[in-house]
Amino acid sequence: MKKISADWVYPVSSPPIEKGVLIVDDQTGQINAIGIRSDYSESEIEVYKGILVPGFINTHCHLELSHMKGKVNTGTTLLPFLQRVVAFRDFPQAVIDQAIDAADKEMYENGIVAVGDISNKLDTAHRKDESLIRYYTFVEMFDFLQEAGAESTYQNYRPVYEGQSTAHGNRKSAVPHAPYTVSKALFKKIKKTNPDNCTISIHNQETPHENALFKSKTGDFIDFFKGFNVSLENFNADGRTSIHYALENMNPNNKVLFVHNTMTNKADIEAAHAWSDNCYWASCPNANLYIENRLPNYKNFLETNAKVTLGTDSLTSNWQLSILEEMKTIARYQSYISFDILLKWATLNGAQALGFDADFGSFEVGKCPGINLLSNMKIQDTPSLNANTKVQRLV
Numbered sequence: 001m002k003k004i005s006a007d008w009v010y011p012v013s014s015p016p017i018e019k020g021v022l023i024v025d026d027q028t029g030q031i032n033a034i035g036i037r038s039d040y041s042e043s044e045i046e047v048y049k050g051i052l053v054p055g056f057i058n059t060h061c062h063l064e065l066s067h068m069k070g071k072v073n074t075g076t077t078l079l080p081f082l083q084r085v086v087a088f089r090d091f092p093q094a095v096i097d098q099a100i101d102a103a104d105k106e107m108y109e110n111g112i113v114a115v116g117d118i119s120n121k122l123d124t125a126h127r128k129d130e131s132l133i134r135y136y137t138f139v140e141m142f143d144f145l146q147e148a149g150a151e152s153t154y155q156n157y158r159p160v161y162e163g164q165s166t167a168h169g170n171r172k173s174a175v176p177h178a179p180y181t182v183s184k185a186l187f188k189k190i191k192k193t194n195p196d197n198c199t200i201s202i203h204n205q206e207t208p209h210e211n212a213l214f215k216s217k218t219g220d221f222i223d224f225f226k227g228f229n230v231s232l233e234n235f236n237a238d239g240r241t242s243i244h245y246a247l248e249n250m251n252p253n254n255k256v257l258f259v260h261n262t263m264t265n266k267a268d269i270e271a272a273h274a275w276s277d278n279c280y281w282a283s284c285p286n287a288n289l290y291i292e293n294r295l296p297n298y299k300n301f302l303e304t305n306a307k308v309t310l311g312t313d314s315l316t317s318n319w320q321l322s323i324l325e326e327m328k329t330i331a332r333y334q335s336y337i338s339f340d341i342l343l344k345w346a347t348l349n350g351a352q353a354l355g356f357d358a359d360f361g362s363f364e365v366g367k368c369p370g371i372n373l374l375s376n377m378k379i380q381d382t383p384s385l386n387a388n389t390k391v392q393r394l395v
Contacts, residue, residue, distance in 0.1 A: 002026055004371060004394060005037050006048040007379050010340075012348045013362035021045060022052060022363060022371060029368045029395045048373050048394075051383065053343055054362055055113030055370025055393075056323035057350025059282045060201070060259045060311025063115070064123045067091050067099035069315035074290050078207040079224045081291045085316060093123075100127050103321055107312075108132050110322040111372035111391045114356050116201060116257065116282075116311070118175075122163045129165050136354045137164045137172040138201040141190060142181035144230045150185035161193070171198070171355065176250075178203035179242040180210055180221060187249035196253040199354055201282075202246055205268065206260040207292060214242040243268045252276035257353050259311065262288050262296050269304045280307045280353040283345070285329040287313030298334050302341075309350040324374070324391045331385045339383040371395035 002024045009020030011034065021040060023033040037045060065085065072084045104127050107115060114134040117124065128135045139161040143153040157174070164172040174193040176182040179202070182190075194200065205211060212219030217237040225232050238244075243264070250256060252275055258264070259282040272279045281301055288295050290313075301308050312321045319325075327342045347369075351361025360369045370393065377389040 001032065002395075003040055003045045004048070004052065005045050006050050006052045006373060008383070009034070009052045009363065010343060011363035012054055012344055013364055016340075020052070024371065024395055029370065031363055031365055031367050031369070033365060034363060048375075050373050050375035050377070051379060052363075052394075053372050053374055054347045055360060055372060056111050056346050056391075057114050057309065057354065057356070057360060058107060058112045058312050058321070058323055059116040059257060059280070059309040059350045059353055060118070060284055060313060061107075061115050061321065062118045062314035062316065063100055063103055063127070064096070064119055064121055065314040065316045066103035067096045069099070072316050075293050077292055079209065079220050081317065082224075083227065096123055097126070099315075100124055103315060104131050104133060107321045109393065110320075110324065111370065111393045112321070112323055113370040114351065114354060114360050116199070116350075116354050118201065119160060119164065120157075122160055125163055125165060128170055129167060134168065134356060134360075135170045136199060136356070137170065138175040139164060139172060140175050140177050140201070141186060142177035143183050143186045144181055144225065144228065145183050145232070145235055146230065147183045147185045147234070150183050150189060153186055154189045169356075169359070173198045173200055175201045176246070178206075178210070179246045180213055182249075184249055191249075191251050194251070194254060196251065197355070199255040199257055200250060201257045201259055202250070204243055204246065204258040204261050205241065205263040206288075208263055211241045211263055213237065214245055215239055241265075241268055243272060247272060247275045252278065254278060255280060255353060255355065257282050257309070260284060260288065260296075262292060262294055264296060264300065266300045266304055269300060269306055273304065273306070280309055280349065282309045282311045282353070283326075283330075284311040284313040284318075285326050285333075286319065287311075287317040289329070290317045290319075295330075295333055298330070298337055302337070307349050307353070308345045309353050310346050322391075324385075324389065328385050328387065328389060332387075339385060342385070
């Protein structure tokens with residue numbers, strides 16, 4: 001049994017504890033008790049300088065794109081970015097596998113204990129079976145709004161879904177890519193595949209052109225579809241933002257993880273919350289800056305009591321896979337968001353979104369959430385992150 005202490009322990013689900021102690025099973029990492037340092041002999045406690053926090057939850061990643069690190073320019077905006085991603089999909093399998101293994105290891109070393117991962121192929125299945133990280137695989141499907149192609153598209157993706165293991169606590173769902181790429185017919189097939197207790201991921205309102213398409217059939221998506229020889233002849237704009245199309249075609253009994261939300265406003269969030277209590281909002285700030293040079297208006301989410309989570313996106317659209325770096329970016333550009341709020345976004349909210357909160361997300365007796373040490377940060381009065389803050393996985 002280990003007794004681990006630091007200047008502060010942040011359970012997340014309860015108030016912070018100054019000079020708190022975590023009593024942890026050496027073999028399983030299970031939290032057996034939570035106390036304070038004065039309850040124990042100093043000689044039996046491992047004492048660290050900094051803050052102890054639960055393992056991080058990365059709710060949005062594309063592990064299978066790890067081989068494309070540094071191959072797509074920053075600041076291009078979303079549509080040119082997507083075109084470059086398609087161009088770089090063909091690589092030797094050995095290179096892809098090596099990059100996937102390295103990315104998984106990077107996330108583990110950065111204190112990440114669980115990941116919501118997008119998969120279009122089976123490339124990552126081998127790593128997830130062996131990883132020390134728990135994965136929720138979102139098998140992502142899209143047919144570019146072509147109703148007639150929904151059945152063949154679904155059948156093409158079905159082997160990817162079937163090939164995802166649920167061993168070691170891993171989970172899987174079939175999910176739509178984004179409102180602008182999924183027909184009503186394909187939405188219906190995806191919905192039938194999943195049970196009510198699953199989580200659905202969908203890219204949402206990442207660029208202003210997405211809302212322009214659904215509101216008025218204008219914007220750069222018109223030329224984007226032409227570039228792929230895809231017709232929008234049967235698509236009709238209805239004057240509403242894209243999220244309304246998604247809401248009409250998803251199951252409100254599922255947990256739904258809306259991803260990016262760069263252009264999402266309060267009315268959009270309120271519409272989603274009126275539709276279901278199971279909405280979560282994944283923010284990937286470094287990817288937003290990498291691709292579009294913009295961040296969401298986080299005040300919209302705070303003012304609507306939205307359940308925000310954090311993601312890294314892929315190494316195609318990020319410089320690293322680190323939830324701490326995502327927290328630091330938000331703290332740098334949106335410093336009105338407190339450390340306590342950022343930490344909940346990075347841990348408990350993400351664990352709940354993925355359905356992993358029985359084990360992860362907070363320091364509670366019986367859980368095995370992992371233990372991270374945050375050092376080189378201000379810890380007096382109001383704790384705050386800075387560029388030099390580091391994470392070290394202790395358990």
